[in-house]
Amino acid sequence: RWLCVKHEAKALVGPWGIQIVGAHVSGEMNLSYADFPFPIAIGNCRLTSPMLLYDCQLARLSLRGSWTVAIQASGANFKNGLFLRNRFRADGGVVLSGARVGNLDCSGGTFILKDGDAIGADNITVGGSISLSRSQVQGAVDLSGASVGGDVIFDGGEFMNQGGKAIVLERAAIKGTIFLRADEGRRFVADGIVDLIGASASAISDDRASWPGKLRLEGFAYDRILEGPKDATSRLKWLELDISGSNQPYRQLARVLENSGDTAGAMQVREALQSRLSAHDWPPFRLLERSIAYGYQPQNALWWLGGLTALGALLYWRAGRMATMLPADKDAAQRVRSTGALPPEYPRFQPLVFSLENTFPLVKLGQTAKWQPDPQPAPPGRLPGNALRRFLARTSSARFLRWFIWIQILLGWLLATLF
Numbered sequence: 001r002w003l004c005v006k007h008e009a010k011a012l013v014g015p016w017g018i019q020i021v022g023a024h025v026s027g028e029m030n031l032s033y034a035d036f037p038f039p040i041a042i043g044n045c046r047l048t049s050p051m052l053l054y055d056c057q058l059a060r061l062s063l064r065g066s067w068t069v070a071i072q073a074s075g076a077n078f079k080n081g082l083f084l085r086n087r088f089r090a091d092g093g094v095v096l097s098g099a100r101v102g103n104l105d106c107s108g109g110t111f112i113l114k115d116g117d118a119i120g121a122d123n124i125t126v127g128g129s130i131s132l133s134r135s136q137v138q139g140a141v142d143l144s145g146a147s148v149g150g151d152v153i154f155d156g157g158e159f160m161n162q163g164g165k166a167i168v169l170e171r172a173a174i175k176g177t178i179f180l181r182a183d184e185g186r187r188f189v190a191d192g193i194v195d196l197i198g199a200s201a202s203a204i205s206d207d208r209a210s211w212p213g214k215l216r217l218e219g220f221a222y223d224r225i226l227e228g229p230k231d232a233t234s235r236l237k238w239l240e241l242d243i244s245g246s247n248q249p250y251r252q253l254a255r256v257l258e259n260s261g262d263t264a265g266a267m268q269v270r271e272a273l274q275s276r277l278s279a280h281d282w283p284p285f286r287l288l289e290r291s292i293a294y295g296y297q298p299q300n301a302l303w304w305l306g307g308l309t310a311l312g313a314l315l316y317w318r319a320g321r322m323a324t325m326l327p328a329d330k331d332a333a334q335r336v337r338s339t340g341a342l343p344p345e346y347p348r349f350q351p352l353v354f355s356l357e358n359t360f361p362l363v364k365l366g367q368t369a370k371w372q373p374d375p376q377p378a379p380p381g382r383l384p385g386n387a388l389r390r391f392l393a394r395t396s397s398a399r400f401l402r403w404f405i406w407i408q409i410l411l412g413w414l415l416a417t418l419f
Helices: 232-239 248-259 263-277 283-295 300-321 330-339 351-359 387-395 398-418
Strands: 018-021 035-043 057-062 089-091 110-120 136-142 158-168 173-180 189-195 200-206 214-216 221-227 325-327 371-373
Touching (some): 325 330
Parallel strands (some): 018 035, 110 136, 173 200, 189 214
């Protein structure tokens, strides 16, 4: 401290700054409120007392390979960066609340504070990137409210805080990408909640094997998926990890997929959201999911209409063969009953056209005006044959056909309206 704050001593420090290597420091290292225009490197040292850096101004601080207890650096300004990397270890927490850092590099470090924030960097401002790649953390990493000009990298790190929050990026504004991937054969592991509520980033990059057990995604905004699963099916499984209960993550994912050109995937996500919203709907409204996927697939109604038309055509064809369908004109109907022949000038019965008119409400081709089920059928007797023959005979009866026509018309209106 004397070298840093004593004017005469400070003037004698060269541009490479102060370097301490392999030292055992048993006393308190207090550099709070001091202004250091040169870098400080404390490498492979053992510090057995807290390091106090409150509101200090440092060009650069490196603790590469050192082992310390707590570091208190709230409000500090590390202009060119803070480096806690390459086997660095802190037993007691690193506090960087409100600090300003050029780059924060904690890759390969170990941070231990089981009952609190192993790294407490809420409201930190980082001009470059934050790297926690291949780091081991027992406790929480709190980056809530952080402002980061570059990327935030957690690749290959282990973040253990069982039952609590492992990583907190709540309300963080990240101009670069959030990386949550494997690195050099080491998986990203988060034994605890990864909290991204209200955060924003340019992109997210992950891999499915490294997905955490629990996420909080409410309000998380990102522009694209840089690496990792990009299909809707996989990403819907990713959303199932969200415990915030919000619908916003579905809308966000749909927007990202749509902007990337995957309109079908975006529609799949919106369908999943609508299914989630309608899970407790009155059962009849669930038909909207079965028929047209809540409006996201209206073309499905055409398939239902086509099936209804085909079924009707089959029933009417059989009814025509069984002489159950008769002309609507009384004289023509009487002639068919008496001679079995249709007047030459009368339109012939067309089962498919008759079914089309009943299915599609606005289609009028003249068949339904000319033909109808027999209005005076013979009294039903005992139907002969086995169960199948009796069933086929009933489906050709005039009574059954009248009911089927009414149902066909109603379903046709309903499906056409849904389409």
